[in-house]
Amino acid sequence: MERTITLIALFAALIAALGLVPKFDLASGVPITAQSMGFMLAGTVLGAKRGALAALLFLGLVALGLPLLAGGRGGLGVFTGPTLGFLVGFPIAAYVTGALAQGWAAKGGFILPALAATVGGIVVLYGFGIAGFAVVTGKSIAASTAIMAVFIPGDLIKAVLTGLITQGLRKARPDLVVA
Amino acid sequence: MISLTSDIRTPWHGLPAGPKLLALCLWTLALTWVQVVPVALGACAAVAVLYLPGGVAFVRQGLRLLKPLWVFAVLVGGWHVVTGEIAQGAVILLRLAAAIAAANLVTLTTRLDTMLAVVERALAVLRVPPLFRKRLALAVALVIRFTPVLAQKGSQLVLAWRARSARRPGWHLMVPFALTALDDAERVADAIRARGGA
Numbered sequence: 393m394e395r396t397i398t399l400i401a402l403f404a405a406l407i408a409a410l411g412l413v414p415k416f417d418l419a420s421g422v423p424i425t426a427q428s429m430g431f432m433l434a435g436t437v438l439g440a441k442r443g444a445l446a447a448l449l450f451l452g453l454v455a456l457g458l459p460l461l462a463g464g465r466g467g468l469g470v471f472t473g474p475t476l477g478f479l480v481g482f483p484i485a486a487y488v489t490g491a492l493a494q495g496w497a498a499k500g501g502f503i504l505p506a507l508a509a510t511v512g513g514i515v516v517l518y519g520f521g522i523a524g525f526a527v528v529t530g531k532s533i534a535a536s537t538a539i540m541a542v543f544i545p546g547d548l549i550k551a552v553l554t555g556l557i558t559q560g561l562r563k564a565r566p567d568l569v570v571a
Numbered sequence: 572m573i574s575l576t577s578d579i580r581t582p583w584h585g586l587p588a589g590p591k592l593l594a595l596c597l598w599t600l601a602l603t604w605v606q607v608v609p610v611a612l613g614a615c616a617a618v619a620v621l622y623l624p625g626g627v628a629f630v631r632q633g634l635r636l637l638k639p640l641w642v643f644a645v646l647v648g649g650w651h652v653v654t655g656e657i658a659q660g661a662v663i664l665l666r667l668a669a670a671i672a673a674a675n676l677v678t679l680t681t682r683l684d685t686m687l688a689v690v691e692r693a694l695a696v697l698r699v700p701p702l703f704r705k706r707l708a709l710a711v712a713l714v715i716r717f718t719p720v721l722a723q724k725g726s727q728l729v730l731a732w733r734a735r736s737a738r739r740p741g742w743h744l745m746v747p748f749a750l751t752a753l754d755d756a757e758r759v760a761d762a763i764r765a766r767g768g769a
Contacts, residue, residue, distance in 0.1 A: 394769050395760040397706055401713035402721075402756035406749060408714065409721035413729065426745070433749060449710055456686040457575045457678045460718065465639055467575045467678030472599050472670040474643050529647055529663045539646050553742045560746035561753070568753050 396442060403434050403446040404453070411462035425462040428547065431482045431517075432509035432554040435489030437561060439570035444487035451479055477524015481517045488512035493558070494570050500562075506555025513554070514547050574683040577632055581625040583680035588689045595677050599670050608658055611665035618672045629679075636675040640668060687711070709769055717755065724751045 407430035434443035450460065459466040471479060489512025496504040518540060526536040562569045583591070605611050622633045644664055651660025694704050725748050732740040763769050 393706075394763045395757070397710050397769055398713060398756040398760040398763065399753070401710040402717055402752045402759070404710075404714045405717035405721050406752040408718040409725055409748075409752075412718070412722040413725035426742075429745075433745075437749065437753070449714060452690075453711065453714055456690070457681065457683055458715070459575050463639065465636075467636065468595065468674035469636060469671040469678060470639075472674045473640070473667060474647075528667065529643075530659075531647075531650075531663075535650065539650060553745070557742070557745045557749065561749055564746065564750055565753060568757075 399438060400442050400446045400449060403430075403438055403443075404450040406430055407434065407446065407450045408453075408458075408460040411460060411464075426550075427462040428482075428513070429550040429554055429557075431486045432489050432513040432551060433557060435486040435491075435512055436493040436505045436508060436554060436558040437569050438490065439494050440487045440490035443490040444483040447483040447486040451482060454479075472528075474525050474528045475521070476528055478517060478521040480524060481520025484520065485512045485517040488516045490570070497570060500559075502552075502555035502559040504555070505558040506552045509551035509554040510548065513551055514544065517547075518544065575636070575678050576682050577625070577629060577679040579625050579629045579632070581629060581680055583621070583624075583676065584682075586680075588681050588685045589692075591677050591681060592689065595673055598673050602666050602670050605666050606662060608661050608665070611662045611669070614669040615665050615672070618669050618676065621676055622672075632679060633672060633675060636679070637668065637672060640664075640671060643667070706769055709763075713759065717752075720755075721748075721752055724748070 407427060410430045411425065411427040413426075431443075431447050434446045437443070438446060454460050454466045455468060455471060457467050461470060470476075489508050492508035492511055493505045496508065522533060522536045522540050525531070525540060526533050529536070531539075558569065602614060605614060619630075622630045625632075647663060648660055651657055651663075691704065691708075694707075725744075728744050728748055729740045732744060
C-alpha cells in the first residue's frame with residue numbers, strides 16, 4: 393500500500409517537475425513542453441489505475457492553487473478556460489494508455505507503448521480536449537478540431553518518445569514498470 | 572512550494588473559502604447565458620472592479636495570470652475574422668476572460684491550507700472513509716514536498732549533461748529523470764513502512 397501511494401504521489405510530482413524544468417528539448421528547436429508526456433508515461437509506467445490516480449492527484453493540486461502546469465499556470469482559472477477538456481481528459485488518457493500498455497506488456501519493444509500513448513494520449517485526449525473547447529467557446533466540433541489540430545504533430549513526437557523512454561525504464565527497473 | 576495565493580492583502584482574503592467557491596460556480600454558470608457584447612463587457616468590468624481593492628500591484632498579478640488567454644484570443648479571434656462573425660468571437664473571448672479572471676481571483680485570495688480544509692470537509696460530508704482521507708492527505712503532502720526536489724534533480728541532470736556535451740540536453744535525460752522519481756518512491760515507501768505504514 394505504501395508503495396502504491398508513494399509511486400502515485402512521486403509520479404504526480406514528476407509531471408509537475410516536467411513543467412518546472414523547461415530545459416528538456418524534446419526535438420531540437422521545437423518548443424513543446426514535456427509535461428503532457430508525463431501523463432502518457434504515468435500510464436505506461438504505472439499502469440491504468442495508478443497512472444490515472446497520479447494524473448488526478450496532479451490536477452487536484454493545480455485546482456487548489458499550485459502553479460504546477462507548464463509555464464507556472466494553475467488555480468481554478470485553468471478549469472474555466474478553453475483547455476478544460478484536456479484537463480478532464482488527462483486522467484482518462486493516462487488510464488487508456490496504461491490499460492493498453494499493460495495488455496501489450498509481454499511483447500516488449502518501444503512500438504507498442506508508443507502506440508498505447510498515441511491512442512490514450514492523442515485519440516482519447518483530443519476527443520475530450522476538442523469537445524471541451526467546443527463547449528467553452530461555443531464552436532462547432534469541426535471548427536474546434538481545425539483549431540486544435542496544430543498541436544497534434546508535437547504530441548505524436550511525445551507518444552514515440554514515451555515508447556522509447558518506457559523501454560529504457562523497463563530495462564533499468566524490470567520489476568517496477570508495468571508495460 | 573510557492574502557491575499562487577497573493578501576498579497583497581485584499582478584503583477577499585478574509586472571506587471563508589466555501590462561499591467563495593460557491594459564488595464562483597454560480598458566476599461561471601451564469602456566464603454561459605451571456606450572448607451579447609454589452610453584457611459580456613459588463614461581466615468583465617464587474618470582475619475587474621473586484622480586483623481594484625487590491626491596488627495596482629494586485630491588478631497586475633491578475634493580468635499576468637490571464638496571459639495564457641492571448642494564445643486563444645489569437646486563435647479564436649483569427650477564426651472569427653475569417654468567418655466574419657466578429658461579434659460572436661468577441662462575446663466568446665469576453666466571457667472566457669470574465670470566467671477565468673473570477674476563478675483566478677478566488678485562487679489569488681485563498682490560501683492553500685484553507686482550500687485543503689474545504690476538500691477535507693467535503694470528503695467528510697460525502698462520508699469518504701477516514702483511512703482513504705488519511706492516505707490522500709499523505710499523497711498530497713508528498714507531491715508538495717517532492718515537486719521541488721524532483722525539479723532540482725532534473726536541473727542537475729541538465730547541468731551534468733551540459734558539462735559533458737556540446738549538444739543540447741534532449742529527451743534521453745527523461746529516462747534517468749523518471750528513474751529518480753521511481754527510486755525515490757521506493758525509498759519513501761520503505762521509510763513510511765518502517766515508521767508504522769500508511
